[in-house]
Amino acid sequence: DGGITQSPKYLFRKEGQNVTLSCEQNLNHDAMYWYRQDPGQGLRLIYYSQIVNDFQKGDIAEGYSVSREKKESFPLTVTSAQKNPTAFYLCASSIASGRALWTGELFFGEGSRLTVL
Amino acid sequence: ELKVEQNPLFLSMQEGKNYTIYCNYSTTSDRLYWYRQDPGKSLESLFVLLSNGAVKQEGRLMASLDTKARLSTLHITAAVHDLSATYFCAVDIWRDDKIIFGKGTRLHILP
Numbered sequence: 001d002g003g004i005t006q007s008p009k010y011l012f013r014k015e016g017q018n019v020t021l022s023c024e025q026n027l028n029h030d031a032m033y034w035y036r037q038d039p040g041q042g043l044r045l046i047y048y049s050q051i052v053n054d055f056q057k058g059d060i061a062e063g064y065s066v067s068r069e070k071k072e073s074f075p076l077t078v079t080s081a082q083k084n085p086t087a088f089y090l091c092a093s094s095i096a097s098g099r100a101l102w103t104g105e106l107f108f109g110e111g112s113r114l115t116v117l
Numbered sequence: 118e119l120k121v122e123q124n125p126l127f128l129s130m131q132e133g134k135n136y137t138i139y140c141n142y143s144t145t146s147d148r149l150y151w152y153r154q155d156p157g158k159s160l161e162s163l164f165v166l167l168s169n170g171a172v173k174q175e176g177r178l179m180a181s182l183d184t185k186a187r188l189s190t191l192h193i194t195a196a197v198h199d200l201s202a203t204y205f206c207a208v209d210i211w212r213d214d215k216i217i218f219g220k221g222t223r224l225h226i227l228p
Contacts, residue, residue: 031214042121042205042220043160050214058215090159097214103167104148104209106216108159 002027006091006109013078013085013116021076021112023091030096032074033106036060037088046089049074050096078114086116119144121208123219131227133195138222140189140206148209149189151180153202154221160205164191196226 004025013019023032031050035043045058049068063082068074074093078085092106120143130136140149148167152160164173166182166189173180177200179192189206203221210217 033216035218040223043207043218045215045217048215059217092160103165104214104216105150105162105165106152106160106207107162110159 004091004093004107004109006089006112009110009112011112011114013114015116016080018077018079019114021078021089021091021114023074023076023109024072025074025093025107025109026072027093027107028071029093029107030071031094032068033092033094034058034064034066034074034076035090035092037090037111043090046076084116085114088113119146119208119210119215119217121206121217121219123204123206123222125222126220127223127225129225129227130193130196132197135195136193138191138193138204138206138224140191140208140219142187142189142208142217144187144210146187146208146210147182147184149182150207150209150216151189151191152205152207152218154205155202163204193224198226198228200224201226 007022033048034046047066049055065077089112091109095102122141124139151164154160164180169184171182177194182189203223205221207218
């Protein structure tokens with residue numbers, strides 16, 4: 001079954017620690033995204049990547065870092081510089097624009113809920 | 118900067134009633150998406166609207182797009198309790214491949 005897998009589903013972190021959230025997809029999608037969702041809020045874009053070894057900052061990139069070494073994987077590191085990291089993190093993927101079947105529709109993973117103690 | 122505004126942000130309605138959720142955006146785009154989110158869950162794609170005048174329907178939900186007015190609507194017909202969820206619209210920034218979401222409309226349908 002094709003899809004997007006995020007892990008862990010729940011994560012607790014002490015202040016000052018870095019944590020990495022995993023996102024893997026087997027949909028053969030070129031583009032991958034990380035969003036943050038706070039209670040009662042919409043989704044805010046952290047980082048996105050259209051191709052391997054390239055990524056762009058979204059609207060709230062400060063305190064986060066990403067890598068895109070493989071097409072299937074787009075891990076997000078929440079660093080100690082992120083002042084308020086407690087949130088629900090959603091990874092998504094899509095066919096890259098320029099491809100024949102591109103619509104921009106995003107396919108989401110199940111999310112990772114990070115709590116800072 | 119692109120702004121995507123949904124209205125209302127919260128809606129409580131009786132089963133059997135009709136209602137419309139509005140999504141306004143502030144810059145040029147001809148691609149708009151609607152997603153559904155159940156509490157504590159991820160987002161599920163509902164509609165992909167790719168051109169001015171596009172209309173899509175699925176069951177009791179119908180979405181439309183007016184790119185000249187920069188407005189999309191999600192219409193609910195004869196609401197049922199199972200439609201209770203949060204609905205998000207999202208807009209693709211032209212030539213930028215960024216997808217920006219509205220804050221969501223939390224829909225609560227009373228039996």
